[in-house]
Amino acid sequence: xxxxxxxxxxxxxxxxxxxxxxxxxxxxxxxxxxxxxxxxxxxxxxxxxxxxxxxxxxxxxxxxxxxxxxxxxxxxxxxxxxxxxxxxxxxxxxxxxxxxxxxxxxxxxxxxxxxxxxxxxxxxxxxxxxxxxxxxxxxxxxxxxxxxxxxxxxxxxxxxxxxxxxxxxxxxxxxxxxxxxxxxxxxx
Amino acid sequence: xxxxxxxxxxxxxxxxxxxxxxxxxxxxxxxxxxxxxxxxxxxxxxxxxxxxxxxxxxxxxxxxxxxxxxxxxxxxxxxxxxxxxxxxxxxxxxxxxxxxxxxxxxxxxxxxxxxxxxxxxxxxxxxxxxxxxxxxxxxxxxxxxxxxxxxxxxxxxxxxxxxxxxxxxxxxxxxxxxxxxxxxxxxxxxxxxxxxxxxxxxxxxxxxxxxxxxxxxxxxxxxxxxxxxxxxxxxxxxxxxxxxxxxxxxxxxxxxxxxxxxxxxxxxxxxxxxxxxxxxxxxxxxxxxxxxxxxxxxxxxxxxxxxxxxxxxxxxxxxxxxxxxxxxxxxxxxxxxxxxxxxxxxxxxxxxxxxxxxxxxxxxxxxxx
Numbered sequence: 001x002x003x004x005x006x007x008x009x010x011x012x013x014x015x016x017x018x019x020x021x022x023x024x025x026x027x028x029x030x031x032x033x034x035x036x037x038x039x040x041x042x043x044x045x046x047x048x049x050x051x052x053x054x055x056x057x058x059x060x061x062x063x064x065x066x067x068x069x070x071x072x073x074x075x076x077x078x079x080x081x082x083x084x085x086x087x088x089x090x091x092x093x094x095x096x097x098x099x100x101x102x103x104x105x106x107x108x109x110x111x112x113x114x115x116x117x118x119x120x121x122x123x124x125x126x127x128x129x130x131x132x133x134x135x136x137x138x139x140x141x142x143x144x145x146x147x148x149x150x151x152x153x154x155x156x157x158x159x160x161x162x163x164x165x166x167x168x169x170x171x172x173x174x175x176x177x178x179x180x181x182x183x184x185x186x187x188x
Numbered sequence: 189x190x191x192x193x194x195x196x197x198x199x200x201x202x203x204x205x206x207x208x209x210x211x212x213x214x215x216x217x218x219x220x221x222x223x224x225x226x227x228x229x230x231x232x233x234x235x236x237x238x239x240x241x242x243x244x245x246x247x248x249x250x251x252x253x254x255x256x257x258x259x260x261x262x263x264x265x266x267x268x269x270x271x272x273x274x275x276x277x278x279x280x281x282x283x284x285x286x287x288x289x290x291x292x293x294x295x296x297x298x299x300x301x302x303x304x305x306x307x308x309x310x311x312x313x314x315x316x317x318x319x320x321x322x323x324x325x326x327x328x329x330x331x332x333x334x335x336x337x338x339x340x341x342x343x344x345x346x347x348x349x350x351x352x353x354x355x356x357x358x359x360x361x362x363x364x365x366x367x368x369x370x371x372x373x374x375x376x377x378x379x380x381x382x383x384x385x386x387x388x389x390x391x392x393x394x395x396x397x398x399x400x401x402x403x404x405x406x407x408x409x410x411x412x413x414x415x416x417x418x419x420x421x422x423x424x425x426x427x428x429x430x431x432x433x434x435x436x437x438x439x440x441x442x443x444x445x446x447x448x449x450x451x452x453x454x455x456x457x458x459x460x461x462x463x464x465x466x467x468x469x470x471x472x473x474x475x476x477x478x479x480x481x482x483x484x485x486x487x488x489x490x491x492x493x494x495x496x497x498x499x500x501x502x503x504x505x506x507x508x509x510x511x512x513x514x515x516x517x518x519x520x521x522x523x524x525x526x527x528x529x530x531x532x533x534x535x536x537x538x539x540x541x542x543x544x545x546x547x548x549x550x551x552x553x554x555x556x557x
Contacts, residue, residue: 017243017246017247017250019250022254026254026255030263031264031265044266048255052255055251056247063243118240118244121237122240122245125237125240129241144242145238145242167192170192173195177230177234181230181234
């Protein structure tokens with residue numbers, strides 16, 4: 001019972017992007033995943049990638065309103081990592097039927113589908129932001145990601161007043177939207 | 189300008205920052221103007237995407253930070269063998285930091301060493317020689333540290349005098365005439381000590397700084413003159429490669445060393461001296477150089493400063509030259525009769541040394557304070 005409550009607290013922390021909770025989950029699970037990846041033709045970088053993907057999947061799941069975690073965090077992360085890694089191995093053509101070990105896993109296909117879609121969207125946005133150039137990139141980053149106020153941004157970027165900053169932000173936003181939707185609609 | 193206002197309004201509407209009346213008005217506007225409605229929907233989608241993007245980006249940052257922290261704390265270890273990368277790449281990845289550190293240490297060391305070497309190495313043409321006389325104050329100090337041996341000896345150096353240099357000397361006449369290097373006698377007086385440790389007062393008869401030869405005469409009641417010296421002093425020159433040996437006082441005890449004639453001329457082509465390959469140390473200055481027949485062929489005087497085993501000796505002809513010159517003016521020198529035959533020619537080296545050692549003296553020069 002106590003462990004369950006603990007896990008709930010950790011997940012709440014993950015949703016709130018609390019670095020302590022995240023580090024705690026990381027600490028408890030990472031070495032297991034690293035061992036799994038390394039034992040299955042992976043590198044340290046692969047382990048890191050896969051584990052972080054799983055953390056993001058867990059985050060997305062924990063954030064959704066209908067969220068109920070039916071198993072331990074450990075089991076969930078392991079299941080996601082296993083799924084992701086086997087898939088990646090398959091893509092690289094290195095897949096050796098790794099299904100023989102019967103570890104405890106939970107079905108995560110649905111979550112992964114959502115995650116993949118999100119990932120694709122993330123990549124599109126990242127690319128769009130990347131091709132914006134400065135100062136648009138920093139300006140939009142400050143407003144939409146760091147959620148800073150317009151007055152603060154104006155003084156930080158050296159605009160004489162918030163209105164001018166707003167004007168610039170509008171132009172940048174229009175460009176970003178154009179870039180984003182051009183990619184996004186193709187994806188659709 | 190209107191577009192900016194419109195977009196701002198849409199953002200305010202979507203973020204729920206509108207007052208109720210304004211909101212109803214805006215919703216009415218949406219219903220009546222399909223363009224605005226479409227903009228709202230589109231922007232909503234975009235803002236959602238933006239939100240997701242920012243959430244994920246922040247999460248990824250936190251994750252990377254956590255990873256980095258754990259690696260630093262040593263909870264997560266990165267550094268094993270299994271990797272999809274090639275072995276060499278793997279090794280490089282694993283050891284690149286170590287390699288970088290090692291390389292920089294090696295680089296620094298190389299720089300330091302080359303710096304030191306260039307600092308201590310003279311330019312090639314600037315060969316230097318050192319005189320093989322001893323700086324006595326240092327020796328004495330060292331010996332005092334070792335024990336009190338030196339103090340126990342009842343020295344004939346006057347109490348108020350300070351010994352400066354020491355070297356070696358050898359008899360050229362049994363009556364007590366000795367030859368040494370001029371550079372050994374840096375002082376106003378000298379005492380000589382024989383191989384048994386007996387001290388005698390000596391008078392400096394002549395110092396010739398040009399040829400670097402000096403003549404001393406023992407003037408001491410304790411001294412018993414030797415009727416004939418076992419060795420002779422060679423008038424002719426020696427051949428390259430001839431085996432040579434020397435006796436001298438690089439320390440308080442007599443020390444034997446052997447070598448061979450390596451060049452007929454001395455430092456910078458000096459024809460009055462020759463080059464010998466043997467080990468000599470400060471204190472050997474003024475010592476005799478014998479050939480295997482027991483003939484003195486030279487006076488050990490200097491050595492190459494930056495090369496081992498390169499030693500120079502003044503040729504024995506120099507002694508004859510100096511003595512002949514002095515005979516004309518100095519009556520004391522006129523009495524000198526130099527030995528012309530060696531009596532140890534066919535003896536073993538050990539026997540030769542035994543006989544010769546008695547005629548080789550330690551010279552201590554002092555200055556009156």
